[in-house]
Amino acid sequence: MSSDEYITGVVLQTRDYKESDRIVYVYSQEYGKVEVLVRGARKIISKLAPLVAEPFALVRLKVVKGKAYYHCIGGEVQERFYNIGKRYSTMTSIAELFNKINAIVKKYKSDAKIFSLLITFLQKANTPSQEKITILIPAFLIKFLAFLGYRPEIRMCVVCRSKELETDLFFDFKKGGIVCKKHGSDNEEKKEISSSVLYILQQLLYKKLDFLVQQKFSKKDLRLAVDIINQFYQWQLE
Ligand SMILES: [Zn+2]
Numbered sequence: 072m073s074s075d076e077y078i079t080g081v082v083l084q085t086r087d088y089k090e091s092d093r094i095v096y097v098y099s100q101e102y103g104k105v106e107v108l109v110r111g112a113r114k115i116i117s118k119l120a121p122l123v124a125e126p127f128a129l130v131r132l133k134v135v136k137g138k139a140y141y142h143c144i145g146g147e148v149q150e151r152f153y154n155i156g157k158r159y160s161t162m163t164s165i166a167e168l169f170n171k172i173n174a175i176v177k178k179y180k181s182d183a184k185i186f187s188l189l190i191t192f193l194q195k196a197n198t199p200s201q202e203k204i205t206i207l208i209p210a211f212l213i214k215f216l217a218f219l220g221y222r223p224e225i226r227m228c229v230v231c232r233s234k235e236l237e238t239d240l241f242f243d244f245k246k247g248g249i250v251c252k253k254h255g256s257d258n259e260e261k262k263e264i265s266s267s268v269l270y271i272l273q274q275l276l277y278k279k280l281d282f283l284v285q286q287k288f289s290k291k292d293l294r295l296a297v298d299i300i301n302q303f304y305q306w307q308l309e
Contacts, residue, residue, distance in 0.1 A: 075134070077134070079129070079132075080100060080101075080132075081098050081128070081129055081189055082096065082130065083097065083172055084096045084173040091110075091111050092108060092109060092110050093108075094108055094109075097130070101181060103178065103179055103185075104177065104179070104180070105178060106140045107141045108137065108139075108143065109123050122143065122146050127169075128149075129190065131146050134146075150193075152197035153197065154199055155193070160201070165208070174308060175219065175308055176219065185219070188211065188214055188215060191280055192280065195284060203284040206275075207280060209300045210275040210278075212301075213275050213303075216303070217276060223247055223272075223303055224248030225273055226249075227249070228251035229246045229249060230250055231251060231254060236266060240266065241256075241263055243255065244306045245260040247306075249264070262299060262302065264299065268299070272296050
């Protein structure tokens with residue numbers, strides 16, 4: 072009996088290994104994050120190289136389980152997202168996003184919701200619109216963190232459960248969400264947040280990507296919301 076098997080997934084990050092090999096971190100449908108060794112991936116003549124050379128493609132890899140890694144012995148690219156590679160700034164921001172995911176997601180924990188979010192994200196991000204990308208990236212990150220178990224409380228004060236969130240609000244990174252006027256004061260672990268930025272955070276977390284790409288958010292408020300999501304991510308990472 073052959074021990075070959077197939078995994079279907081998206082390459083999150085790659086790193087060079089030995090002289091010409093590459094280790095790729097794949098978020099797979101079957102096992103969640105796995106490490107796959109692709110021998111000769113940095114050689115031009117390699118048959119395996121094209122499989123992992125394209126950033127952000129959905130690949131189906133034929134693998135054999137080794138001691139430390141899965142070893143890739145073949146496969147095919149199943150879906151390409153051409154537009155992502157066309158603009159340098161889009162490519163680098165998505166690469167940065169995927170590095171973040173790779174850093175926080177544990178190996179061998181498959182999650183159908185995360186896999187499906189990842190594919191939907193790539194399909195929506197396959198757009199020439201820079202404006203849509205700037206909404207999709209933070210939306211993906213906040214949803215992803217929530218699926219991973221780090222859901223920020225942004226519908227009520229974390230301390231008193233009050234839903235009266237109008238003015239003098241803070242995002243408390245230590246407590247993992249919004250605190251009301253009574254329970255917040257400015258210090259290093261908290262950041263002041265306006266109700267319009269809070270509204271954007273709620274939209275990004277709770278609305279579907281399809282809906283979100285149709286929205287027009289204030290650039291300034293969106294940027295502030297992105298800062299909070301990134302800082303929230305950093306807190307979970309540490
Ligand atoms: Zn409160």
